[in-house]
């Protein structure tokens with residue numbers, strides 16, 4: 001019988017090179033927290049035991065990616081590495097214009113500098129924080145139109161990243177003249193790593209066609225999204241992931257990409273578009289801010305690693321292991337009584353801190369409190385996705401975010417099952433005394449993207 005038919009899903013790779021982990025003590029971690037102003041982004045990475053801050057750029061490259069690095073050609077213009085990269089991108093996403101950037105937000109910055117501006121409105125299922133910031137920085141409004149189930153952490157809907165089609169239709173009917181494009185994030189990171197169905201993407205395309213609007217994908221986790229389509233959507237179970245990815249791309253007019261996620265890179269991104277005039281305007285900005293159009297913000301060796309990574313990202317054994325191993329963590333935590341966003345997403349498990357810490361008002365940052373406690377207890381670094389990240393409004397007021405979550409993002413091919421068993425033990429231990437976790441307040445914050453650099457302190461009970 002095939003290995004995939006056994007109950008135990010194994011890592012479809014073996015370890016070739018190892019990195020030591022420093023096993024810190026609780027006292028060391030308390031001191032590190034104080035020094036970091038209780039902001040986990042400010043910790044030194046060597047003080048973290050299991051780093052689940054993000055799945056972005058933290059994955060392990062394969063032997064074949066490292067070999068590809070050796071083929072990197074660093075010619076300023078027209079490098080063969082560029083052509084290999086472009087071909088690998090276009091093999092999956094058939095956009096004629098591929099514009100390489102150093103990471104996803106650089107692609108967003110270029111796109112929204114061209115299409116954004118005061119008075120404009122950009123709809124998305126849920127904007128990721130950098131996408132929102134790049135839209136708002138131009139003076140435009142970033143509007144989240146995810147389906148109602150996508151805002152309910154306990155809803156078992158299989159495609160909670162779906163766009164609310166009626167809401168999108170209404171927006172375009174009422175204010176279509178100020179909407180430069182429609183964006184869909186696959187998978188929906190800020191909404192819990194939830195996928196978007198093919199049927200929903202086709203419906204978004206149909207609405208965009210009716211109102212003459214371009215559709216753009218924020219496609220960082222395109223392969224995980226395609227795997228969920230294959231697994232969960234009727235009639236898709238026999239399709240090759242590559243085939244699904246190509247169909248998804250064919251529905252869109254362009255994409256932004258952080259290649260630090262599914263393409264298995266440690267750095268990289270791109271913007272790709274069908275429209276030639278738009279591509280020309282974007283390339284002008286690319287040259288100003290990133291680099292020449294055949295390398296953008298990347299070295300030839302990065303382009304090579306990404307070209308190879310794109311072939312590995314759509315491998316079925318890899319995607320089965322990837323989604324199952326994330327679900328393994330989520331299922332163990334749910335079985336232990338920890339409220340999590342369900343179903344478990346592709347790249348992360350999202351703990352519902354608001355439900356676990358009901359004694360804390362959202363403006364006392366339950367997600368921050370839980371994230372700090374996980375680090376203190378076991379050296380696990382997660383990421384608050386809630387009122388710290390989204391609470392500050394463009395007019396300066398503060399509001400509770402839709403949810404207060406702690407994201408435990410799983411770097412690709414990096415940790416083994418015993419690392420994850422350790423995480424399960426630590427989270428269950430912290431959850432058992434969740435009622436004792438303190439409120440936090442912000443003592444210092446920057447004007448935007450405050451979660452990266454704000455400093456906090458616990459509020460005495």
Ligand SMILES: Cc1ncc(COP(=O)(O)O)c(C=O)c1O
Nearest residue numbers: 056103104105128130189220258
């Ligand atoms: C959905 C989504 N969009 C955009 C980005 C931004 O990409 P980058 O971090 O490469 O700038 C991220 C990164 O985390 C993301 O998850």
